[in-house]
Amino acid sequence: MPHREVPDASPARLSLISRHLAPDYPINTPYAVERIPDTIDTSLLPKTQTRKMSTQPPHATLLIPGPIEFDDAVLQSMSHYSESHVAPGFVATFGETLSMLRKLFQTTDTASQPFIVSGSGTLGWDLVAANLIEPGENVLVLGTGYFSDGFADCLGVYGAKVTELKAAVGSRPQLGEIEKALSEKRYKAITVTHVDTSTGVLSELENLSSLVHRVSPDTLILVDGVCSVACEEIQFDAWKLDGVLTASQKAIGCPAGLSISMFSGRAIKALESRKTPPASYFASMKKWLPIMQNYENKKPSYFATPSPQLVHALHTALTQILSKPLKERFARHKEASDKIKKAIADLGLKQVAANPADQAHGMTAIYLPETVKQTDILPSLGKRNVIFAGGIHKEIATKYIRFGHMGVSVLDPARGDIDRAIKALQEGLSEHGYQKA
Structure with missing residues (x-):
């Protein structure tokens, strides 16, 4: 133009x-x-x-x-004319966007599943807490600031038993401390805020994941990547991560309004094997899972209305991101x-x-x-x-x-x-x- x-x-x-x-x-x-x-x-x-x-x-x-x-170009793509969220053109765009997320997160595992749901990055916490953790299950939260504290609060709302391993302001828990904590109790999941936006602290993921898989192999590794995805290295498959959640308005470069996440096959199995139903309606991954699978396969589907204009913007942003290594x-x-x-x-x-x-x-x-x-x-x-x-x-x-x-x-x-x-x-x-x- x-x-x-x-x-x-x-x-x-x-x-x-x-x-x-x-x-x-x-x-x-x-x-x-x-x-x-x-x-x-x-x-x-x-x-x-x-x-x-x-x-x-x-x-x-x-x-x-x-x-x-x-x-x-991202903003211009939002000026797309109004269209049905089940129209063939939009279904194709949404499906391509989901597929591109696999490349951004660096996963080729067909058991992994990307999600794009209207909402802020905070919605990602609810997806994790309402779906992957059942009331009374233990979660270890690595504390690096305001946002790791928020993740802990959200988990507690849904009934998780949260243990916070907090570091001093401006630092992060060390591997030795984490190993000790994992050895003392069985945890359903460990959460790590990859970049805590309150402090600018970057947490290391690769060695952390290796430690968890060695010491507590059944523990899910869940990453808040809201301020890291698209500007920090994340290798979903190679590092054996189980969940990474982010949002549209940070390094991905779109207006706010989309909760974006990737979950492993192991996380999906944890969802499917729950003894109790998810404690949320809109944030139920059981409801969203078939919708995302259908869209990625270019089939129209409906649970709740997505934002076509924001999805068009995300499609443009991901196309730009993936145009170079x-x-x-x-x-x-x-x-x-x-x-x-x-x-x-x-x-x-x-x-x-x-x-x-x-x-x-x-x-x-x-x-x-x-x-x-x-x-x-x-x-x-x-x-x-x-x-x-x-x-x-x-x-x-x-x-x-x-x-x-x-x-x-x-x-x-x-x-x-x-x-x-x-x-x-x-x-x-x-x-x-x-x-x-």
Whole structure:
């Protein structure tokens, strides 16, 4: 599609857009940002957003750990005309999308099953808790922050007996601790948050899986990959994982609204062998399983209405992702992450995840200098048309900010998103009197 000029780029129009994109949130909310200014300095915007943007009005660059910036083609694909969710064209698109997820998760096992269900990433917790765990069964939760705590809470709601193995803020449980815990009790499942979005802590999966299969081979290995899928390496088959859940709005690069997951044949057997029915209606995998199988086989099916426009967007995003080797995509995210983390160190700042081996490649949690408040730096970034997220971990919430670097902002260097963000951070800190010692 040829690029066209954005109509009505008057200051009044841009003011209205900016307010829509960054409303006032209380600063203690999980994804808190300050309102960006009423006028946008277009000289600070990416070239793709000022010179040849075809569908998106000029806007501040969104660099939080999701939602992320979206590619034009993904947004354009959502403008598909309305169609029936059982029409042949949509059934074919949905089926192809499910098949592409197998490639993204790196599984060729026909016993594995992808799911795409309307909802947020949190719905993935309910799918696990309502379907794979029965009331009274033990689950070991590896605690790395706000989101692993949330997973534990969800499991408890459905009656699981949860044991949390918590690490200090900014770190993760070590293999020796995990082995000891698995040796002391029989667990139906172990859950791990691959990247905890509250801390930027990356958990290692391959060695963890090997340990679980050696020490407690019947224990299901379930991964919260909401902030890791499509920017961190995940080899579903090779690492013998049983479940990975994610969402559309992070590194996959789609608008929010889709819960995306992959479950192993072993997990499906656990579902089918339940003694009690799943404790949820909409989140019942027993209801969704035949629907997903039928769609992937290009057969119309119905349980609850999917979102055709979001599925079209996901189809486009996955087509883009799989057009190049996944290893190249992961390497590009690592390169950008290394650049950002070096810039942070050069500023004399520290990360919440102190150990380089524990640092995620799609986001960075940055401790602020003692002289600079979160409520100062976020508006300063906003004035420079860059949006970061506030802290969310309850123990350190006011002491740090979060920089998301996933998807198109990393993969399209012509946008200049990463360089602009680093410069904005440098200038914002200087504005508030901070100088590296």
